[in-house]
Amino acid sequence: MNKIRIIALLLLTCTNVFAQQTFQTQLDSVFTVMYNQKQFNGSVLVAEKGKILLAKGYGFRDTLSRYQTNKNTIYELASCSKQFTAAAIVLLHRQGLLQYDDPLDKYIPELKQWHDVTIYDLLRHTSGLPEYIGDMAKGWDHQKIATNKDLITFYADRKDTLSFKPGSIHRYNNTNYALLASIIERISGKTYADYLKENIFMPLKMKSTFVYNRRLNPKRIKNYATGYVWRRQSFDKITSENPNYADSVVYYLDGIVGSAKVNSTILDLYKWVNALKSNTFFSPSEFELMTEVTKTSKGKNIPYGFGFDLSGGNSNLSFGHTGSWDGYATFIYHTVNKDRTIITLQNFKMGAYPFRTINQILDNRKMEIEYPKKITLPAPQIAQFAGTYLSTDDGEEQLITYLDGHLVHNTNRIKWDMRFFPIAQNEFQGIRQGGADGVIRFTQLPNQEVKLEMLEYGKVIGTAFRKSNNKGLE
Known part of the structure; x- marks a missing residue:
């Protein structure tokens, strides 16, 4: 093997190693963000063409010992x-x-x-x-x-x-x-x-x-x-x-x-x-x-x-x-x-x-935000949206409460206990099973009334208007 072929092989090897390290860093960043947003707790493996790009645990395997998960956790x-x-x-x-x-x-x-x-x-x-x-x-x-x-x-x-x-x-x-x-x-x-x-x-x-x-x-x-x-x-x-x-x-x-x-x-x-x-x-x-x-x-x-x-x-x-x-x-x-x-x-x-x-x-494609990052808002700014909202289509009551920097959604018919974290001043992303998309958006109307919209994948699936405020932070 001549020197040129050896150099080319070394460059290719270095490029592949660098690409794998880049992928690992990017993937790790995604799961770290999701863990910090209470959207992931467990172990993940990503592999391509016979190469493991990421094999790692995030969070804890039980609440008593607080032992962390890893690639061998069952x-x-x-x-x-x-x-x-x-x-x-x-x-x-x-x-x-x-x-x-x-x-x-x-x-x-x-x-x-x-x-x-x-x-x-x-x-x-x-x-x-x-x-x-x-x-x-x-x-x-x-x-x-x-x-x-x-x-x-x-x-x-x-x-x-x-x-x-x-x-x-x-x-x-x-x-x-x-x-x-x-x-x-x-x-x-x-x-x-x-x-x-x-x-x-x-x-x-x-x-x-x-x-x-x-x-x-x-x-x-x-x-x-x-x-x-x-x-x-x-x-x-x-x-x-x-x-x-x-x-x-x-x-x-x-x-x-x-x-x-x-x-x-x-x-x-x-x-x-x-x-x-x-x-x-x-x-x-x-x-x-x-x-x-x-x-x-x-x-x-x-x-x-x-x-x-x-x-x-x-x-x-x-x-x-x-x-x-x-x-x-x-x-x-x-x-x-x-x-x-x-x-x-x-x-x-x-x-x-x-x-x-x-x-x-x-695939080295442009990143679209699948799971938006949580933003930091003061507790009163989040809690201001708590209250009881009346749906426009069937009269169902949408019950919004405040919990530790999140909003919690229930109704008078079903206890969903679904939690939402802030992604904008008036928008909150749902933590849903499997990562299904769900957003609550609040709009302050000119008459001081507050409108609530439930969205799935960008489409409005329900609208309600506040009928009463909460008591604020507890």
């Missing part, structure tokens, strides 16, 4: 667990132990009323089955933790009919994947947890990945992140079933697996994505089937594969999933043509994932 994956349930089904199909067009009651005869539902329908969410989360909220003893066996008995006794003909409509449903987990157990003769461990996690050396029901079978796990929500009218973090939040669903449904309950780290999940994209775990034909954009019997696209949300179509594929359960907010996404992986795991229900911003940084 989180409940919530609905991101579904891809592993689907993967187990593909492995059983590979072994010839099931067919995708097999009827549900071939493996769960107790549910013979749903004979027309196939495994394929369960995987793609085209079954028409009822949603167990809503049904068991009304028909299950909230003092008892339900398991998959209980779920099957629950519906066998009820004999619910299907809400639509299988295959005709795509409708996301957690019951589908809970029943897939039971099928895995009945065919394999192993628990769902053991089957995934032996056939997926161990072969891929995902040593920090496992199925865990933290209330049904609590354990002490090193570097484990506890899922949190905000105490009502406070920024204190508590668990969902705490009386000051009172969401008992996470307790009595803790024993149901398949739709959730896989726990992992950002580094283990990166191993998983690498195995998927390189076809080292599934064959190309298997993975193509898992990520194929299919159609309903009515001809509409199904943007869901085997445990994956799909976008971009078959020729420009991106696959991944989001999750929210028990105080956790998760996001796993891979863009094939850019070989780009983004993973965020959070132990905070209201956590956001700046997907658009990350892509703008890595």
Whole structure:
């Protein structure tokens, strides 16, 4: 190799290293701002073309020890667990132990009323089955933790009919994947947890990945992140079933697996994505089937594969999933043509994932503000907007209160407990689950009346006028 080629190679290497460092700095800055604005608490991994650009934790994994999160912190994956349930089904199909067009009651005869539902329908969410989360909220003893066996008995006794003909409509449903987990157990003769461990996690050396029901079978796990929500009218973090939040669903449904309950780290999940994209775990034909954009019997696209949300179509594929359960907010996404992986795991229900911003940084595009920065305003200047506002369309009362430099939104019908921080003198950005955009804008009218406008992605979705002031700062 001559001197010119050596110099060129060194310059290219230095350029790549500098670019990676620049990306890391920019990405780190975004997540630092979000953490400081109470919009992110957890671990993040961003990688491109086989290079990890950022792998870091922000915030704390529990409120007692105050240990910080890091790249090895373990989180409940919530609905991101579904891809592993689907993967187990593909492995059983590979072994010839099931067919995708097999009827549900071939493996769960107790549910013979749903004979027309196939495994394929369960995987793609085209079954028409009822949603167990809503049904068991009304028909299950909230003092008892339900398991998959209980779920099957629950519906066998009820004999619910299907809400639509299988295959005709795509409708996301957690019951589908809970029943897939039971099928895995009945065919394999192993628990769902053991089957995934032996056939997926161990072969891929995902040593920090496992199925865990933290209330049904609590354990002490090193570097484990506890899922949190905000105490009502406070920024204190508590668990969902705490009386000051009172969401008992996470307790009595803790024993149901398949739709959730896989726990992992950002580094283990990166191993998983690498195995998927390189076809080292599934064959190309298997993975193509898992990520194929299919159609309903009515001809509409199904943007869901085997445990994956799909976008971009078959020729420009991106696959991944989001999750929210028990105080956790998760996001796993891979863009094939850019070989780009983004993973965020959070132990905070209201956590956001700046997907658009990350892509703008890595594509060297002009930055658009996805999550505006908080500005500093004196407390009285924020609190002046507190009060009761009457909606112009339906007469609903919008209740605005002040809390520690934020405004909190509720109504007389629903306790949203949604917090907003100032981004302008009269505008406040919402801290919403998944980072969904929401803004409250106040306008002082000539007659001294104050108008409130609720905006989503720049569009006004509601207007109200103040009928009474608050008492000011408490």
